[in-house]
Amino acid sequence: MQRKSFRDMTCPIARSLERVGEWWSMLIMRDALNGVRRFDDFQHSLDIAPNMLTKRLNALVETGLLERRLYSEHPPRHEYVPTPRGRDFRPVLLAMMSWGNRHFAPEGPSVMLVDTRTGQRVDPILVDPATGQPIKAPDYVVKPGPAASERTKLRYALREPTAGPATSKPGRRKSAPAAPRRASSSS
Amino acid sequence: MQRKSFRDMTCPIARSLERVGEWWSMLIMRDALNGVRRFDDFQHSLDIAPNMLTKRLNALVETGLLERRLYSEHPPRHEYVPTPRGRDFRPVLLAMMSWGNRHFAPEGPSVMLVDTRTGQRVDPILVDPATGQPIKAPDYVVKPGPAASERTKLRYALREPTAGPATSKPGRRKSAPAAPRRASSSS
Numbered sequence: 275m276q277r278k279s280f281r282d283m284t285c286p287i288a289r290s291l292e293r294v295g296e297w298w299s300m301l302i303m304r305d306a307l308n309g310v311r312r313f314d315d316f317q318h319s320l321d322i323a324p325n326m327l328t329k330r331l332n333a334l335v336e337t338g339l340l341e342r343r344l345y346s347e348h349p350p351r352h353e354y355v356p357t358p359r360g361r362d363f364r365p366v367l368l369a370m371m372s373w374g375n376r377h378f379a380p381e382g383p384s385v386m387l388v389d390t391r392t393g394q395r396v397d398p399i400l401v402d403p404a405t406g407q408p409i410k411a412p413d414y415v416v417k418p419g420p421a422a423s424e425r426t427k428l429r430y431a432l433r434e435p436t437a438g439p440a441t442s443k444p445g446r447r448k449s450a451p452a453a454p455r456r457a458s459s460s461s
Numbered sequence: 462m463q464r465k466s467f468r469d470m471t472c473p474i475a476r477s478l479e480r481v482g483e484w485w486s487m488l489i490m491r492d493a494l495n496g497v498r499r500f501d502d503f504q505h506s507l508d509i510a511p512n513m514l515t516k517r518l519n520a521l522v523e524t525g526l527l528e529r530r531l532y533s534e535h536p537p538r539h540e541y542v543p544t545p546r547g548r549d550f551r552p553v554l555l556a557m558m559s560w561g562n563r564h565f566a567p568e569g570p571s572v573m574l575v576d577t578r579t580g581q582r583v584d585p586i587l588v589d590p591a592t593g594q595p596i597k598a599p600d601y602v603v604k605p606g607p608a609a610s611e612r613t614k615l616r617y618a619l620r621e622p623t624a625g626p627a628t629s630k631p632g633r634r635k636s637a638p639a640a641p642r643r644a645s646s647s648s
Contacts, residue, residue, distance in 0.1 A: 286561025286570065293565070297465075369555075375606075383608055387603055388601065414585075419569060423571065
């Protein structure tokens, strides 16, 4: 399957997708973070073809999200355990679970996040850890960072980060440098 | 391209991926949420083949993440604007940006979330909106919800949600009902 790689892009979302964006990878991480360890259990949980599961598990090991551990020597059997990098992916999946429950679960939640001390369902939100404030525009916006390429800086200069109603701005590019807009796939 | 659909799965993560899991879709949403509106601008930003971009934009419109709006009648030209459902996807992308910046940006962040009032970089965390507490195991775990299928309940009963070090539990399945583990692809 031919597919453009996101690896050379500098955007952290693109780089993340390069590691977990293949079909199946996030569901494998979902199961791994939920305690699934063994090949057969992943296969049963996901109803995935064994060769595809092997491929995806190997990729997640190579990328450092899962660690392969021998749990039986005779016969040799491995289990797959989330690394710190893999465990750190949990917020992405929880944010996706919340979004899915809000928008694609008309019959109610099939799974949900629960506070084990109260039994209450929790719909988690993203906040600024320094202030506890919810992350919302226009107080919080994405901007180029210290390692931004000129291209990234230009891209952000050309757009409206608060993403209000679309307005036609025919002249918005006239003051921008004449960068080769298609010269690079970097993000 | 043949690919198993996640549409019939009940898991909200799988259902989300059915809508945004195709290669490119999340980067298109990243750009749309950052203010990109027009076909040519998406194409320039992403360096994506036009036929693929058309396909992905149409899918995101069908799924209700983007709305197509006519901005010019002669010639007819459309722009793509995030719907409330699309805007609600932002936390997933921000969580992914944080993860990418932590793990795949050795040269420093190329883009980052910033508090516009202080100029400070923010590394957002997921919290329980009721208590402000960070979402961490074992206080917060994913459990079957009211709409869980028998299969989902069984799956969660068989696993260790806190995902500690893997332990061999040879007898852990003996007390579970003899469900047809591969009979369904539902999640």
